[in-house]
Amino acid sequence: MKRRGPDIVFDVFNTVICLAAVAAVLYPFLYIVSVSLSDSVWISRNAVTFYPLGINLEAFKRILAMEKIRQSFLNSVFYTVFGTVLNLALTTMLAFPLSRKRLFGRKFFVGMIVIPLFFSGGIIPTYMVVHYLGIKNTLWSIVLPWAILSYYLILVKTFFEGIPEEILESASIDGSNDLRTYLNIVLPLSAAIIATVGLFYAVDNWNNFSNALFYLYDQRKYPLSLVLKEMLVTMEGAQNTISTNEKLVVQEAIQSAVIVVSVLPLMVIYPFVHKYFRRGITLGALKG
Amino acid sequence: MGKIIAHIRKDRYLLLLMIPGIAYYAVFRYLPMFGVAIAFEDFSYRKGVFGSTFVGLKHFLSFVTGPNFLPLLGNTAVVGVLNILITLPVSILFAIMLSELWNKKFGGFVQAISLMPYFISTVVIVGITFMLISPDTGIVNKIVKSVTGNPIIFMAEPGWFRPLYVITEIWQKNGWQAVVFTAAIVGIDPNLYEASAIDGAGRLRNILHVTLPSIFPVIAVMLVLRTGSIMSLSFEKALLLQNPLTYSTSDIIDTYTYRRGLLDGSVSFATAVELFKGVLSLLLVDATNSITRRLTGRGIW
Numbered sequence: 236m237k238r239r240g241p242d243i244v245f246d247v248f249n250t251v252i253c254l255a256a257v258a259a260v261l262y263p264f265l266y267i268v269s270v271s272l273s274d275s276v277w278i279s280r281n282a283v284t285f286y287p288l289g290i291n292l293e294a295f296k297r298i299l300a301m302e303k304i305r306q307s308f309l310n311s312v313f314y315t316v317f318g319t320v321l322n323l324a325l326t327t328m329l330a331f332p333l334s335r336k337r338l339f340g341r342k343f344f345v346g347m348i349v350i351p352l353f354f355s356g357g358i359i360p361t362y363m364v365v366h367y368l369g370i371k372n373t374l375w376s377i378v379l380p381w382a383i384l385s386y387y388l389i390l391v392k393t394f395f396e397g398i399p400e401e402i403l404e405s406a407s408i409d410g411s412n413d414l415r416t417y418l419n420i421v422l423p424l425s426a427a428i429i430a431t432v433g434l435f436y437a438v439d440n441w442n443n444f445s446n447a448l449f450y451l452y453d454q455r456k457y458p459l460s461l462v463l464k465e466m467l468v469t470m471e472g473a474q475n476t477i478s479t480n481e482k483l484v485v486q487e488a489i490q491s492a493v494i495v496v497s498v499l500p501l502m503v504i505y506p507f508v509h510k511y512f513r514r515g516i517t518l519g520a521l522k523g
Numbered sequence: 524m525g526k527i528i529a530h531i532r533k534d535r536y537l538l539l540l541m542i543p544g545i546a547y548y549a550v551f552r553y554l555p556m557f558g559v560a561i562a563f564e565d566f567s568y569r570k571g572v573f574g575s576t577f578v579g580l581k582h583f584l585s586f587v588t589g590p591n592f593l594p595l596l597g598n599t600a601v602v603g604v605l606n607i608l609i610t611l612p613v614s615i616l617f618a619i620m621l622s623e624l625w626n627k628k629f630g631g632f633v634q635a636i637s638l639m640p641y642f643i644s645t646v647v648i649v650g651i652t653f654m655l656i657s658p659d660t661g662i663v664n665k666i667v668k669s670v671t672g673n674p675i676i677f678m679a680e681p682g683w684f685r686p687l688y689v690i691t692e693i694w695q696k697n698g699w700q701a702v703v704f705t706a707a708i709v710g711i712d713p714n715l716y717e718a719s720a721i722d723g724a725g726r727l728r729n730i731l732h733v734t735l736p737s738i739f740p741v742i743a744v745m746l747v748l749r750t751g752s753i754m755s756l757s758f759e760k761a762l763l764l765q766n767p768l769t770y771s772t773s774d775i776i777d778t779y780t781y782r783r784g785l786l787d788g789s790v791s792f793a794t795a796v797e798l799f800k801g802v803l804s805l806l807l808v809d810a811t812n813s814i815t816r817r818l819t820g821r822g823i824w
Binding site for chain 2: 241242245246249250252253254256257259260261263264266267270278279281284324325326328329331332333335337338339344347348351353354355356357358359360361362363364368379380382383388412413414417438441442443444445449460463464467485487490491494497498501505506509512513516517519
């Protein structure tokens with residue numbers, strides 16, 4: 236296609252807009268990092284814009300000294316790892332049988348997992364269930380309520396459906412039963428989808444604070460996301476403080492430092508795993 | 524009968540594998556659905572679900588005739604509709620622009636960056652927003668102050684809740700939404716573009732007459748899905764952005780339910796409100812689906 240005058244104008248315009256979009260998305264993060272590394276004197280004068288002024292690590296020293304931050308970070312790591320493993324186990328175990336057309340009662344079971352996409356019991360009834368199960372304020376109240384997300388389940392099921400029936404049949408001819416086939420053949424073949432869905436679950440687990448908000452009353456069990464909520468939104472624990480060497484550390488510095496700490500794990504792995512995310516969204520979209 | 528048993532036996536391992544998953548759905552998704560029974564009672568923890576007095580539609584009526592009904596419904600609807608009206612076209616436009624970029628690597632880069640905020644927790648998004656709009660130290664007010672001399676206290680003014688909600692939604696979700704449309708655009712038959720070029724169409728014409736119509740089914744499906752979730756606006760985002768000063772615009776059905784139900788303890792009332800919302804939501808999805816299907820021949824069902 237020949238590139239004509241109007242085309243070039245269009246291209247320039249397009250490129251400028253896209254660059255502006257990139258800047259708009261990135262600037263808030265840049266600002267936060269700058270504030271977290273700045274001397275509080277400059278922050279209170281509202282002078283920090285694109286880069287840190289009077290670089291110091293006081294804010295970070297201050298928050299790392301907080302028991303609350305260290306404990307909740309570890310809690311979040313634990314909830315995320317444990318939760319994601321549980322998510323993947325339950326999801327794949329349910330998705331595989333559903334992907335086999337010969338399954339007894341298949342239509343019924345598929346319907347059963349689709350309905351919750353549109354209708355759910357609600358916050359209070361779910362709370363009741365958790366309450367009557369006696370698992371409030373425990374690990375289970377964090378990982379069980381959303382142990383399987385129908386959306387991700389369907390993604391995995393679709394993937395499994397793509398595995399040629401011949402492979403599974405030849406396995407059963409060789410004497411393998413469904414369980415063995417699932418463990419030895421299906422799972423290894425599904426590394427890609429497990430990685431993708433696992434990442435989605437992991438991000439959800441790391442960020443979620445609703446379960447903790449509803450069901451936990453022991454502060455020492457709080458995940459980082461809930462501690463963040465308190466510090467950023469209700470401003471607890473983030474007031475101006477004087478650190479040990481008598482440098483003033485402003486509330487904003489503390490808050491930005493906490494944000495940086497909580498976002499860092501994701502930022503670090505993002506470039507490596509971003510293609511899995513994109514693949515997952517595309518898969519979901521095409522299925523939809 | 525014998526055939527059924529034989530079928531079950533043949534699939535016994537598959538069925539066994541399914542047990543944990545089915546148990547999960549039964550306990551945490553379907554059991555709560557029955558829990559909506561407490562919306563029809565004056566529930567008390569002591570008496571339990573079966574012992575509490577049945578009161579029929581009392582809670583529904585008191586909600587619908589109460590002072591909060593119209594404002595809550597209004598807020599939820601306005602924010603929901605505004606959200607879709609603005610974010611959907613923005614992501615469509617964005618997806619189109621991305622796919623029109625001359626340098627594909629640059630396009631991939633832009634898309635990767637735009638996708639990033641989706642994975643940041645809402646708490647962080649709101650936290651960053653608060654810092655940016657802070658009256659004393661925020662950069663937004665720095666600019667405002669240099670123009671008008673006075674800062675705008677965004678968080679205290681009801682009028683700013685909706686813009687803040689929508690802008691943060693765009694920041695957070697635009698990249699994700701755009702990937703869906705990009706995937707659809709990539710799937711368009713190149714022959715359509717060649718045919719259009721032969722007819723002498725320029726870039727803009729191409730976009731209007733080839734790209735947009737081709738992805739229309741995807742847009743329709745997205746619209747229906749998003750409309751269904753109008754009622755279930757991000758509870759977390761609204762909860763974080765709101766405070767008692769801005770309830771007149773920021774209180775939505777879900778946050779009200781949380782406050783009255785879990786914090787105040789009026790569980791029956793709150794459940795009634797939520798059930799009401801759920802039914803309304805279903806009706807909305809069905810209506811949107813029917814309309815879309817009638818207009819375009821495509822819908823979800």
